[in-house]
Amino acid sequence: MKPITMKQKKLLVTAHLIFSAIMLGGMVIFLVLSITAATTNDPRLFESCFAIMRVLAQTSVRASTIGTVVTGVLLSVWTHWGLLRYYWIIAKELLTLVAIGIGIVGIGIWSVKTADLSAAQGMDVLHDAVFRSNRNMLVGGIVCQIVSLAAIFVLSVYKPWGKRARA
Numbered sequence: 618m619k620p621i622t623m624k625q626k627k628l629l630v631t632a633h634l635i636f637s638a639i640m641l642g643g644m645v646i647f648l649v650l651s652i653t654a655a656t657t658n659d660p661r662l663f664e665s666c667f668a669i670m671r672v673l674a675q676t677s678v679r680a681s682t683i684g685t686v687v688t689g690v691l692l693s694v695w696t697h698w699g700l701l702r703y704y705w706i707i708a709k710e711l712l713t714l715v716a717i718g719i720g721i722v723g724i725g726i727w728s729v730k731t732a733d734l735s736a737a738q739g740m741d742v743l744h745d746a747v748f749r750s751n752r753n754m755l756v757g758g759i760v761c762q763i764v765s766l767a768a769i770f771v772l773s774v775y776k777p778w779g780k781r782a783r784a
Contacts (some may be wrong), residue, residue: 620695620696620697621695621696625695626692626695626696629688629691629692629695630692632684632688633685633688633689633692635684636680636681636684636685636688637681637685637766637769637770639677639680639681639684640678640681640682640685640716640720640766641763641766641767641770643673643677643678643681644720644759644762644763644766645763646673647670647673647724647728647755647759647762648759648760648763650666650667650669650670651666651670651752651755651756651759653666654666654667654752658740660739660740663735663739663740664732664735664736664739667728667731667732667735667736668732668735668736670724670728670732670755671728671729671732673728674724674725674728674729675725675729678720678721678724678725679721679725682716682717682720682721685713686713686717689709689713693706701781702780702781703776703778703779703780703781704777704778704779704780704781705772705773705775705776705777705778707781708772708778709769709772709773712765712766712768712769712772713769715761715765716762716765716766719758719761719762719765720758720762723754723755723758724755724758724759724762727751727752727754727755727758728755730747730748730751731748731751731755734747734748734751735748
């Protein structure tokens, strides 16, 4: 396969960084909304926090995750990095699988469920065991997602562990 030009690589890296930043920024917004929902006494604000999380889960979380994965794979395949040549890339790929599972699947499901329940029951939903379980899973997922994305950023900057030995 013919290697990509430096201009193409820079364009692909830029797209990858933008998608990654949207992904991390989205999770920080989720965290802020979760904290707001947990501390407010305003029923409209409470419901709005979960409604916004649902919209974000169904739009920017999916789009940024897909964009990050596609551009990351293309960078690995079209540059000297390769998919399995370096330990830090393998670690990023494993963390990306975690991010996909938590982000697209988990946060998507939990945010929709908490939004539906809070819209139907208002603040009374705080006494609903199903809501509390989903909310706790959502908050745990958000924290895990932020930690895994931060680890991916650190791996990208420091590139530890070096190249794998050839088998």
